[in-house]
Amino acid sequence: MRTSTAISWLVVPAVVGLLLAPLAAFFAAGADLSRLAADPYLRSLKLGSGAAALALILGLPAGWALAGAGRGSRWMLSGALAVLLVPPYLAASVWLIFAGKLGLVGFSDRALSLVPEAMRGFLEGWNLVGAAAVLAGSLWPCVALSAAGALAAVGREEREAALLARGRWGRFVGVELPAALPAALAGAALVFALAATEVGATDLFLVNAATRDILKGFEVSHDYSASAGRALPLLVFALAGGAGLGLLLVGRVFPQMATARIAPAPAGRSPQLHAWALLAATLGAVLAGLAWNAGSPAAVARAATGESGVVLRSLGLAAGGATGALVLGAAAVWAASRARGRSGAALLAAALALLSLPLILPGTLWGIGALRLREWTGDAGAWLFDGPLMLVWSGAARGAFAAAAIIEAGRRSTASELFEAARLAGAGRVDRLWLAIRLMPGHVAAAWLVAGALALGELGAAVQIAPPGWDTLQVRVFNEMHNYHGVTTAALAFLTTAATAAVAALVALLPHRSDRSYTTHGTNDQERSRTRC
Amino acid sequence: MLKLEDVAFRHGRQPVLSGFSLEARAGEVLALVGPTGCGKTTALRLLAGLEVPERGRVLVDGKLAAADGRLVIPPERRGVAMVFQRLALWPHMTVAGSLEFVMGARVPPADRPARVRAILGELGIADLAGRRPGELSGGQAALAAVARALAQAPRALLLDEPFGGLDPELREATRGKVFALARAQGLAAVYVSHLREEVERCADRMAELNSVPEPVVREG
Incomplete structure (x- = not known):
């Protein structure tokens, strides 16, 4: 075996093992299948299907608008x-505040008695339909971004060839839709997976889906075997979903998508209007709802100052988690890329599939697994399990997949000849690593920021493992939302959402700026438009 | 058949064409030559309707197609087919599938297979009908792109250096075959190249496009 391949087969399992150790501990407890019930899974199935179908309807047209290269796009x-x-439970809380008993429905009921009894369940959102709608509102970008990636892979000239021959409708039916639809369906499958395993929003809506069933079951009994038994189908499901994601990202399915670069797409006015309306409803309304509930900018400022401890702590922990996710995710990608041939591609796909488990599976399982590890290690593990390192670890586990996927995208878009030239010139490994960072600063920064946002929004594990005095913004907001919707809670939720939106804005702008510096050989307009983006 | 009259066009702030005129006539091949980046592709895109001139007019069969930033006849109604520099074959369609797709409503579905066979046969690539772009060599892909353009039954054929990736001998043979077909069908063909010597021998007329702002157009 070549040395590089041997290193790959050592590093990848080490990284995956480190990040997935609590999950392994969770299932290693032995699954008591007698506690496995069908009803919660049936609800999860309905929740996932409803959210996926709605996300497909909402997200597919938005894909055309997102595939553009203009400033608006x-x-x-x-x-x-x-x-x-943004964690879906924040959107869920806005729904409850405005459409639930704290808002429109409650007001109508109290003041005017306008709400028919039969409709109340739906309007209040205390049911599965509301949860599915909120999750679709949070996850539609999975569909839109997948469709946009596939559309970008088609290329402008391919679209224009169809336009010349068949006009706009022919272009849409013959070229764009066949390219976008399979990718959009893959995105909808991801929505299904994430919605069916979501824990925060289902708990707020009191939908006793599988994830909530596991959480409540453990809170009552602290029975590890029963929890593992209840979660076993989720593991099978997450492994299948992770394998699909891994194959997608290494180009085994939809190979065009793996090399897609966003190119100018002819987004008409309708897709753009649809996309802006969707963003207004799913991001603007959440921000506005939380801001309205917080009362005033002064109240938000007071909350930020008064709760500065938890705010700064959460940001620090998220930064730590993001750094861990970036280092470990990049190490996995780097190691897998060193393995040659088919085994390298298989190793990379397997690494990405396994790293996606902490993202697809509810964080609750990771957290319960960490508690199990704590019991096993006894006092010897107190330094790790009773301090903030646990929260950094859980943040790293949650963000590693995204970081690895973004770094892999950057690696693919960087010509291998650049590294080969450096190697021939005598550059050592450290020099080549530095060269890689210099060649894709946008991707490195985006990986860190996205991992940071995911770590900041981590809830399921943090609820279980946050040591006394180390509760995070998510834990604080989520726990308080169960009891009341005070001004401080809303202000903290608003700050979290605004910070995440700011991170997303940075991420969308960063790769654009860094890629521009490599536009050196664009000659005609077509070249320019491709290399620019 | 196709005419640019005193057109001006800019990419952002960068002027690409200024005061440029050109006429492509039915049944002849017009070569448009000039150095890389001088606006040859842009001129073709203006003729096709994929871009609209900031100033000046575009005429198709004597009718106004675009003028002063306004599109009058959309690309799909100009009777123009284009073979792109990167060929732009649709990856999800076979060669025959692409040809049938561009025929659209113009050819009844029952007649399409025979028509496809005829076009591919004329170009000598009948055996490639069932292949996808990824399964074609450079020369085969270029001919498939030309076949797709001809399947549109256009009145004008725009060729944006589509044979640039081929070796000189194959390029000459392919170009000769395509020019002969265009002349035989009475098409107005415009062939873009940055190699003057390459087209001097085989085009009917030649227009030279130098850098802006004063393009020199020479016919002969």
């Missing part, structure tokens, strides 16, 4: 990313 892209990164 860039802002749309950042908005879509923000929607995806």
Whole structure:
């Protein structure tokens, strides 16, 4: 075996093992299948299907708008990313505040008695339909971004050839839709996976889906085997979903998407209007709802000052988690890329599939697994399990997949000859690593920021493992939302959402700026438009 | 058949064409030559309707197609087919599938296979009908792109250096075959190249486009 391949087979399992150790501990407890019930899974199935279908309807037209290369499309892209990164339970809380008993429905009921009894369940959102709608509103960018990626892969000239021959409708039916639809369906499958395994929003809506069933079951009994038994189908499901994601990202399915570069797409006015309206409803309304509930900018400022401890702590922990995710995710990608041939591609796909598990599976399982590890290690593990390192670890686990996927995209878009030339010139490994960072600063920064946003929004594990005095913004806001919707809670939720939106805006702008510096050989307009983007 | 009259066009702030005129006539091949980046592709895109001139007029069969930033006849109604520099074959369609797709409503579905066979046969690539772009060599892909353009039954054929990736001998043979077909069908063909010597021998007329702001157009 070549040395490089041997290193790959050592580094990748080490990284994956480190990040997935609590999950392994969770399932290693032994699954008591007698506690496995069908009803919660049936609800998860309905929740996932409903959210996926609605996200497909909402997200597919938006894909055309996001595939553009103009400034408007860039802002749309950042908005879509923000929607995806904001934890769904924050959107759920806005729904409850405005459409639920604390808002319109409650007011109508109390003041006017306008709400028919039969409709109340739907309007209040205390049911599965509301949860599915909120999750579709949070996850539609999965569909839109997938469709946009596939559309970008088609290329402008291919679209123009169809336009010349068949006009706009022919171009849409013959070339664009066949390219976008399979990718959009893959995005909808991801929506299904994320919605079916979502824990925060389902808990707020009191939908006793599988994830909530596991959480409540563990809170009552602290029975690890029963929890593992309840979660076993989720693991099978997440492994299948992770494998699909891994194959997608290494180009085994939809190979055009793996090398897609966003090119100017002929987004008409309708897709753009649709996308802006969608962003207004799913991001603007959440921000406005939380701001309205917080009362005033002064109240938000007071909350930020009064709760500066938890705010700064959460940001610091998220930064730590993001750094861990970036280092470990990049190490996995780098190691897998060193393995040659088919085994290298298989190793990379496997690494990405496994790294996606902490993102697809509810964080609750990771957290319960960490508690299990704590029990096993006893006092010897106190330094790790009873301090903030645990929260950094959980943040790194949650963000590693995104970081690895973004770094892999950067690696693919950087010509291998650049590294080969450096090697021939005598550059050592450290020099080549530095060269890689210099060649794709946008991707490195985007990986860190996205991982940071995911770590900041991590809830399921943090609820389980946050040591006393180390609760995060998410834990504070989520726990308080169960009891009341005070001004401070809303202000903190607003700050979280605004910070995530700011991160998304930075991410959408960063790769654009860095890629421009390599536009050296664009000659005609077609060249320019391709290399620019 | 196709005419640019005193057109001006800019990419952002950068002027690409200024006061440029050109006429392509039915049944002849017009070569448009000039150095890289001088606006040859832009001129073709203006003729096709994929870009609209900031100033000046575009005429198709004597009718106004675009003028002063305004599109009058959309690209799909100009009777123009284009073979792009990167060929732009659709990856999800076979060669025959692409030809049938561009025929659209012009050819009844029952007649399409025979028509496809005829076009591919004329170009000598009948055996490639079932292949996808990824399964074609450079020369085969270029001919497939030309076949797709001809399947549109256009009145004008725009060729944007589509044979640039081929070796000189194959390029000459392919170009000769395509020019002969264009002349035989009475098409107005415009062929873009940055190699003057390459087209001097085989084009009917030649227009030279130097750098802006004063393009020199020479016919002969």
